[in-house]
Amino acid sequence: xxxxxxxxEVSNTGFEKYVIGNSDKAPVFVVFMNMWSEPxxxxxxMFASLATEFAEEFVFAKVDIDExxxxxERYNIKNIPTLKVFVDKKEVVSEEGKLSETEARALLKxxxxxxxxxxxxxxxxxxxxxxxxxDAIMLLTLAIQQDPSNTNVAMDMxxxxxxxxxxxxARGLFNRLPDGIKESxxxxxxxGQLWIIEEAAKTAGLQVLKETLRENPDDYQxxxxxxxxxxxxxxxxxxLDHLFYIQSNNADYKEGAAREMIVTIINTLAPNDPxxxxxxxxxxxxxxxx
Numbered sequence: 435x436x437x438x439x440x441x442x443e444v445s446n447t448g449f450e451k452y453v454i455g456n457s458d459k460a461p462v463f464v465v466f467m468n469m470w471s472e473p474x475x476x477x478x479x480m481f482a483s484l485a486t487e488f489a490e491e492f493v494f495a496k497v498d499i500d501e502x503x504x505x506x507e508r509y510n511i512k513n514i515p516t517l518k519v520f521v522d523k524k525e526v527v528s529e530e531g532k533l534s535e536t537e538a539r540a541l542l543k544x545x546x547x548x549x550x551x552x553x554x555x556x557x558x559x560x561x562x563x564x565x566x567x568x569d570a571i572m573l574l575t576l577a578i579q580q581d582p583s584n585t586n587v588a589m590d591m592x593x594x595x596x597x598x599x600x601x602x603x604a605r606g607l608f609n610r611l612p613d614g615i616k617e618s619x620x621x622x623x624x625x626g627q628l629w630i631i632e633e634a635a636k637t638a639g640l641q642v643l644k645e646t647l648r649e650n651p652d653d654y655q656x657x658x659x660x661x662x663x664x665x666x667x668x669x670x671x672x673x674l675d676h677l678f679y680i681q682s683n684n685a686d687y688k689e690g691a692a693r694e695m696i697v698t699i700i701n702t703l704a705p706n707d708p709x710x711x712x713x714x715x716x717x718x719x720x721x722x723x724x
Contacts, residue, residue: 439486440493446504453495457520461545462493466506466516469498473532476708477515480535484542491547521545532708551581555590562594570594585615589624596627604628623702630698634666654680654687658695665699674699674714681721693718 440460444452453462463481467474478496485494499506499514509518512530519527519541527541536556542548558573571594577587588611595604608616608624615621637643637659646656657676664673677699680692696718704711 439482439489441482441485442493442495444495444497446502449497449502449505453493453520454523456493457524458522460490460492461547462495462520464495464497464518464520466497466499466509466511466514466518468500468514471514472712473708474515477517477532480533480538481517484538487549487552488542488547492542492545519545551577551584551587554580555584555587559590562590562597567594567598585611586620589615589620592624593627596624596631601628601631619701620705623705626698626702630662630702631666634663637663640664640667652683654684658687658691661692661695665702670699670703670710678717678721681718685721693722 442452444464453464456462463485465474465477465481467478469475481494485492497505499511505511509516509525515530515532517527517529517533518525529541533541539549539552539556543553554573554577558570558577561567561570561573571591574587574591574594577584578591581587588607592604592608592611595601595607604624605628608628611621616625638646638656640660640663643656643660643663646653647660650656657680661673661676661680664670664676674696677692677696680687681696685693696714700711700714700718703714
């Protein structure tokens with residue numbers, strides 16, 4: 435039989451039994467959270483996913499601070515999300531704020547909970563960011579050989595193909611992914627990037643478009659096309675500056691095309707830069723609310 439993910443919601447009355455009581459069998463990771471907070475929910479989703487990946491190697495529990503004031507006071511919760519880890523009935527770790535996946539895996543590793551394939555994948559990601567893309571590809575190749583079912587490795591390879599402008603390889607690999615994976619946050623990010631690159635190729639080109647805007651700043655078609663070209667070249671701020679200009683001055687342009695593009699860009703940002711994505715979501719929401 436396959437192992438089961440150990441994911442719980444605990445309250446004042448169940449904390450002693452389910453958290454403290456289980457902590458001598460496996461580490462218990464507890465996120466104190468507000469159910470309406472996006473960073474809190476992102477933390478909870480990440481640890482629930484890790485609890486599935488490392489089934490029965492650790493316990494993950496969620497505590498709603500609005501419903502469990504006694505626990506908030508007992509564990510001196512000042513900010514959310516706050517992560518606490520319990521081992522042998524004692525609190526051994528306390529971390530305020532949302533951890534990245536890399537940080538979460540490093541914490542798990544400190545308790546001997548390791549996925550070698552994911553270790554290689556994350557090492558490859560860092561190498562790619564540092565410009566050592568050839569070495570990153572070699573590591574990803576080893577990782578996929580070790581675990582062919584790991585779709586995260588495949589999606590990271592798609593990202594490298596996109597970054598290297600090897601679009602046929604990127605599309606070919608992406609199209610072989612399961613539909614459910616394509617609808618994940620990272621899958622939607624890759625979909626958005628591929629679509630934007632294809633659209634940029636249909637425009638007059640960035641330099642021509644910039645010249646057009648110098649002559650007529652309110653040429654919304656040129657501004658929209660310029661945004662597409664900027665994001666295709668990973669110039670996120672410049673692209674969003676154009677799109678927010680359109681949203682602010684002509685929100686109905688092409689039935690809200692600027693708003694839709696802003697949302698697409700935010701989706702591409704979210705997996706790797708959730709804080710920036712959230713800032714832009716707030717900015718867009720403020721414009722829509724006016």
